[in-house]
Amino acid sequence: MSKRFYLTTAIDYVNGAPHLGHAYEKVIADVIARARRSMGEEVFFLTGLDEHGQKVEQAAEAEGRDPQTYCDALAVQWREFVQNLGISNDDFIRTTDARHKAVVTAVLNRLHQAGHFYKAGYEGWYSVKEETFLTDKDQNPDGTWDPRWGQVVRLKEENWYFRLKEHQDWLLQYLDAHPEFIQPATRRNEILGFLRSQPLEDLCISRPKARLSWGIPLPFDPDYVSYVWFDALINYLSVPVSRGDAGAMAPELGQPATDFAAWPADLHIIGKDIVKFHAVYWPIMLKALGAPLPRTLLVHGWWQKDGQKLSKSTGNVVDPAAVTGEWGLDAFRYYLIRELAIGPDGNWTDEGFRARYNAELANGPGNLLNRALNMLNKYRGGQVPAASRELESDTAQAVAAARSSLEASDLQDALVAIWNLVNRANLYVEQTAPFRLAKDPAQSARLDEVLYNLVEICRILAVMLNPFVPAASAKIWAQLNLPAGELPWSLTAWGGLQPGHQVGAPQPLFPRKDLAPK
Numbered sequence: 157m158s159k160r161f162y163l164t165t166a167i168d169y170v171n172g173a174p175h176l177g178h179a180y181e182k183v184i185a186d187v188i189a190r191a192r193r194s195m196g197e198e199v200f201f202l203t204g205l206d207e208h209g210q211k212v213e214q215a216a217e218a219e220g221r222d223p224q225t226y227c228d229a230l231a232v233q234w235r236e237f238v239q240n241l242g243i244s245n246d247d248f249i250r251t252t253d254a255r256h257k258a259v260v261t262a263v264l265n266r267l268h269q270a271g272h273f274y275k276a277g278y279e280g281w282y283s284v285k286e287e288t289f290l291t292d293k294d295q296n297p298d299g300t301w302d303p304r305w306g307q308v309v310r311l312k313e314e315n316w317y318f319r320l321k322e323h324q325d326w327l328l329q330y331l332d333a334h335p336e337f338i339q340p341a342t343r344r345n346e347i348l349g350f351l352r353s354q355p356l357e358d359l360c361i362s363r364p365k366a367r368l369s370w371g372i373p374l375p376f377d378p379d380y381v382s383y384v385w386f387d388a389l390i391n392y393l394s395v396p397v398s399r400g401d402a403g404a405m406a407p408e409l410g411q412p413a414t415d416f417a418a419w420p421a422d423l424h425i426i427g428k429d430i431v432k433f434h435a436v437y438w439p440i441m442l443k444a445l446g447a448p449l450p451r452t453l454l455v456h457g458w459w460q461k462d463g464q465k466l467s468k469s470t471g472n473v474v475d476p477a478a479v480t481g482e483w484g485l486d487a488f489r490y491y492l493i494r495e496l497a498i499g500p501d502g503n504w505t506d507e508g509f510r511a512r513y514n515a516e517l518a519n520g521p522g523n524l525l526n527r528a529l530n531m532l533n534k535y536r537g538g539q540v541p542a543a544s545r546e547l548e549s550d551t552a553q554a555v556a557a558a559r560s561s562l563e564a565s566d567l568q569d570a571l572v573a574i575w576n577l578v579n580r581a582n583l584y585v586e587q588t589a590p591f592r593l594a595k596d597p598a599q600s601a602r603l604d605e606v607l608y609n610l611v612e613i614c615r616i617l618a619v620m621l622n623p624f625v626p627a628a629s630a631k632i633w634a635q636l637n638l639p640a641g642e643l644p645w646s647l648t649a650w651g652g653l654q655p656g657h658q659v660g661a662p663q664p665l666f667p668r669k670d671l672a673p674k
């Protein structure tokens with residue numbers, strides 16, 4: 157079997173309810189997954205949950221539950237969240253799955269045997285919230301700590317360390333030679349700057365069980381569990397390994413090889429706050445293991461609402477379930493991708509959302525489909541007239557632009573290209589004025605041409621829109637009375653609608669909503 161296009165999201169901590177940020181990352185990944193499938197690639201799309209570590213242990217404790225029971229209950233809610241966003245993931249990993257724990261254990265054993273770890277004493281500061289060791293440099297001059305570290309305690313303990321330091325030169329060379337590894341370039345430059353300006357510290361990969369028991373035990377030292385990030389990053393590998401992917405070292409990590417081939421990952425889609433883990437620790441872990449490195453980290457920015465940080469405590473939140481309940485899932489997916497390119501930070505405003513809904517969805521493809529089907533039904537009894545190629549080249553241009561943007565994961569640009577065609581077609585209606593042509597029998601052939609171009613563009617739009625707004629795309633297809641099924645990108649070729657084909661009646665794609673703010 158040929159290698160699949162393998163893409164992942166970060167795995168979410170189960171210490172709370174899902175929010176807009178989590179939804180955003182999954183929608184990006186889903187659009188890419190659907191687009192790649194439509195272009196004929198076999199895709200493997202993984203998402204899931206990060207269940208170990210102190211954050212989760214403390215959240216469970218606060219609810220008076222043992223961590224596993226707590227995670228099992230929240231996992232149900234998170235899976236539902238993913239489903240309700242229409243996410244087409246092929247697998248869902250929980251880091252408490254036996255398949256994951258087996259691979260983490262095998263990785264730990266291999267790296268230990270190969271001499272990548274050592275045990276040493278540590279005395280210093282520790283952020284409980286971020287589960288990370290701090291140095292005096294992180295402390296404010298007056299002895300206090302930045303609130304982002306939460307509670308900071310003094311620790312004295314022995315731990316296991318991973319020799320990161322010795323990989324620094326190699327990593328720098330690798331990043332230099334692979335500009336595609338961290339996208340966009342601003343994030344790549346941050347990591348290069350960091351690696352060039354300071355020596356890497358070895359990474360503490362253990363936590364004493366006496367202090368934190370909710371983790372995967374170190375197979376070579378029963379008093380310790382694995383540091384949560386060491387465990388979590390391995391999810392990207394543990395799933396293909398457990399499916400027998402030889403490229404992910406399945407046999408070396410104790411699983412029989414099958415013909416499943418996904419590793420190396422093509423895209424890890426992550427937020428800007430976790431680049432260092434993915435761009436520094438993860439490649440070094442893989443290099444030490446002898447596994448190929450992922451191709452690209454696609455790093456997105458963070459959403460705010462009304463210019464303020466999302467925060468449950470201040471109530472500054474966007475509830476994806478509420479938005480999709482009121483406006484439909486497609487409108488939510490469209491807004492996230494159209495409003496914000498992958499990279500910079502974004503700002504959600506309810507006004508902005510409403511404005512895009514009305515101006516771009518209802519008045520865009522919604523209006524176009526409505527007009528095309530209405531006129532075809534009214535003037536030609538719903539029968540597709542003889543084929544015409546008047547807008548073929550404009551359409552082909554939009555199709556090519558959208559395709560190359562999709563291949564580059566420039567999802568916002570792809571929507572811009574698609575809307576160029578929507579606007580072109582809506583303008584064509586104004587310019588050709590079919591309602592006037594219909595009044596003049598001498599213009600009958602011209603009316604046929606116009607109607608053909610309009611419905612054919614609707615058909616092609618359904619194909620291009622499918623990865624972004626799958627439900628609306630299926631509705632266009634159904635109203636055109638075409639057989640339901642996959643909509644491969646090849647169906648964007650002009651001329652798919654056959655003369656004589658009978659279309660259905662128009663129904664609103666994006667019903668117009670009251671423009672007045674609530």
Ligand code: MSP
Pocket residue numbers: 165166167168169176177178180181206388389390391425426427428429430457458459460466
């Ligand atoms: N568990 C780790 C990731 C481990 S990956 C091996 C984690 N979890 S998280 O739940 O805190 O975040 C999951 C993802 O959501 C991250 O990529 C993060 O950047 C993203 N977001 C969290 N809040 C966000 C916004 N406000 N906006 C956009 N994305 C945000 O980190």
